[in-house]
Amino acid sequence: MNYFELMGFGPNGWGLPMIQAATMTLRVALAAFVVGLALGGLGAWAKLSGSRFARGAADVYTTVIRGIPDLLVIYLFYFGGSAVLGAIGKWFGATGFVGMPAFATGAIAVGLVSGAYQTEVLRGAFMAIAKGELEAARAVGMPPLLMFRRIIVPQVARYAIPGLGNVWQLILKESALISVTGLVELLRQAQIGAGSTRQPFYFFLTAAALYLVLTTLSTIIFERLETRAMRGVRRA
Amino acid sequence: MDFAFLLECFERLLPGIPMTLKLAGFSLLIGLVLAVLLAMARLSGIVVLEWFSRAYVFVFRGTPLLVQLFLIYYGLGQFPAIRQTFLWPFLREPYWCTLLALSLNTAAYGAEIVRGGLLSVAAGQVEAARACGMSGWLLYRRIVFPQALRQALPAYGSEIILMVKATSLASVVTLLELTGIAHKLISESFRAIEVFIVAGAIYLAINFVITRAVAWGERRLSPDRPADPLPSLPAA
Numbered sequence: 001m002n003y004f005e006l007m008g009f010g011p012n013g014w015g016l017p018m019i020q021a022a023t024m025t026l027r028v029a030l031a032a033f034v035v036g037l038a039l040g041g042l043g044a045w046a047k048l049s050g051s052r053f054a055r056g057a058a059d060v061y062t063t064v065i066r067g068i069p070d071l072l073v074i075y076l077f078y079f080g081g082s083a084v085l086g087a088i089g090k091w092f093g094a095t096g097f098v099g100m101p102a103f104a105t106g107a108i109a110v111g112l113v114s115g116a117y118q119t120e121v122l123r124g125a126f127m128a129i130a131k132g133e134l135e136a137a138r139a140v141g142m143p144p145l146l147m148f149r150r151i152i153v154p155q156v157a158r159y160a161i162p163g164l165g166n167v168w169q170l171i172l173k174e175s176a177l178i179s180v181t182g183l184v185e186l187l188r189q190a191q192i193g194a195g196s197t198r199q200p201f202y203f204f205l206t207a208a209a210l211y212l213v214l215t216t217l218s219t220i221i222f223e224r225l226e227t228r229a230m231r232g233v234r235r236a
Numbered sequence: 237m238d239f240a241f242l243l244e245c246f247e248r249l250l251p252g253i254p255m256t257l258k259l260a261g262f263s264l265l266i267g268l269v270l271a272v273l274l275a276m277a278r279l280s281g282i283v284v285l286e287w288f289s290r291a292y293v294f295v296f297r298g299t300p301l302l303v304q305l306f307l308i309y310y311g312l313g314q315f316p317a318i319r320q321t322f323l324w325p326f327l328r329e330p331y332w333c334t335l336l337a338l339s340l341n342t343a344a345y346g347a348e349i350v351r352g353g354l355l356s357v358a359a360g361q362v363e364a365a366r367a368c369g370m371s372g373w374l375l376y377r378r379i380v381f382p383q384a385l386r387q388a389l390p391a392y393g394s395e396i397i398l399m400v401k402a403t404s405l406a407s408v409v410t411l412l413e414l415t416g417i418a419h420k421l422i423s424e425s426f427r428a429i430e431v432f433i434v435a436g437a438i439y440l441a442i443n444f445v446i447t448r449a450v451a452w453g454e455r456r457l458s459p460d461r462p463a464d465p466l467p468s469l470p471a472a
Binding site for chain 2 (some may be wrong): 060063064065066067068070071072073075076078079080082094120172173174175176180187190191194198199200201203205207208211212215216
C-alpha cells in the first residue's frame with residue numbers, strides 16, 4: 001500500500017480518523033486555553049493587587065510551573081486525580097481503580113501550565129494601558145466593575161493578542177503530551193495507526209504535517225486578529 | 237506528610253539526574269552549533285541557504301517535539317534501507333534518538349535567538365571595525381560575537397531551561413531519567429503527589445542553578461552596566 005492509499009479516504013484509508021483526531025487536538029487545546037485564560041486572569045490580578053499574600057502565591061505559581069516539565073504535571077493530574085477519585089469512590093463503597101477522564105485531565109494539566117504564561121501576558125497587557133485611561137474612568141465616576149468591562153477588558157484584549165498567540169501555539173504543541181493519558185488526539189491516533197499497519201514513519205509524518213497546518217493557520221488567524229484589534233491605534 | 241517515603245523517592249530519583257543533565261547538556265551543545273550555522277545561513281544572502289534555514293525553523297518550531305521524537309525513534313526503522321546502514325546501531329537506541337530529536341529541535345529555536353543577537357550588533361560597529369582594517373574571522377571574533385552573545389544570552393537562558401524540561405520526553409521512549417523514574421515510582425506506589433513534589437523540587441533546583449549561572453554570565457558580559465537586581469526564572 002502506498003502512502004496515498006494509506007492516508008486516503010478509501011476503505012483502508014486512515015485519512016478520516018487522522019482528521020478527526022486533529023479536531024480532538026483542537027478541542028482539547030481550546031479547553032486548555034480557556035482554563036489557562038481563567039487562571040491567567042486570576043494570576044495577573046493577584047500579581048497586580050496590593051495584597052502581598054496574593055502576589056506571593058501568584059509568584060510561586062508562575063515560578064514553579066516554569067521550572068517543572070509539563071509531562072510531570074500531566075502525570076500528577078492523571079495519577080493523582082485517579083487516586084483522589086478512588087478515595088472518593090471508596091467513601092461511596094466503590095472499589096478498585098477509578099480512571100481520570102483523559103480529556104479533563106489533559107485540559108486541566110495543560111491549562112495549568114499555560115496559565116502561568118498567560119498570567120505574564122495579561123499582566124504585561126494591563127501595564128500597557130495608559131494610566132490616564134484609568135484615572136479618567138474613575139474621574140467620571142465609573143464603578144470598578146464597569147471600568148473593568150468598558151475600559152480594562154477591551155484594551156487588555158488588544159495588547160494581549162500577540163502574547164496569547166504565542167501561548168496558543170505552545171498549547172497546540174503541548175497537547176501532544178496528552179497522548180500519554182490515552183486520549184485519542186492526533187499523536188495518539190498516529191500511534192494507533194502506526195501500530196496496526198507497521199508504517200510508523202508515514203503516520204508520524206502525517207501527524208507532523210497536520211500539526212504544521214494547525215500552527216500555520218493559527219499564525220494567520222492571530223495576525224488578522226492583531227490587525228483588527230489595532231485598527232484604532234495610530235502607528236508611527 | 238510521610239517523610240520516610242519522600243526520602244525514599246529522593247534516593248531513587250537521584251540516579252536519574254545525570255541522565256537528565258547529560259541529555260540537556262549534549263543536545264544544547266550540538267543544538268548551539270547547528271543554531272549558529274542556521275543563523276549564518278539565514279543571513280548569508282545566498283537564496284538556497286536562506287530558504288533552507290527558513291524551512292528548517294518553520295518545520296521544527298511548528299510541530300511538537302514528541303512527534304519529532306517518535307518520527308526518529310519509531311519512524312526511521314520502517315525503512316529497511318536505514319536498518320542496513322552503519323547508523324542503525326545508534327538509531328535503534330532510545331538515548332541517541334532522544335539526543336538527536338532534542339538537538340534538532342533546540343537548533344531551530346536557537347537559530348532565531350542567534351539571528352536576533354547577530355542582527356542587534358549596530359552597523360556602525362562593523363563599519364568601524366572594517367575601517368580599522370579588521371575583516372572576516374577577526375571581525376567576528378572581536379566585534380560581532382561578543383556583542384551578539386550579550387544580546388542573545390537572556391533569551392538563550394530561557395531556551396536552556398526549556399531544554400531541561402524537554403528532556404522529560406525521553407521517559408516516553410523508555411529512558412529512565414528523572415521523569416521516567418518518577419513515572420515508575422508513581423505506578424508502583426500510586427502516590428502521585430509525593431513523587432511529584434520530590435521530582436518537581438529536583439527540577440526546580442536544577443533550573444534555579446541555571447538561572448543564576450546565566451544571570452552571572454550576563455553581569456560578566458556587561459561590565460559597562462550596573463548589576464541588575466536579582467532576577468527570577470525567565471519567561472519562555
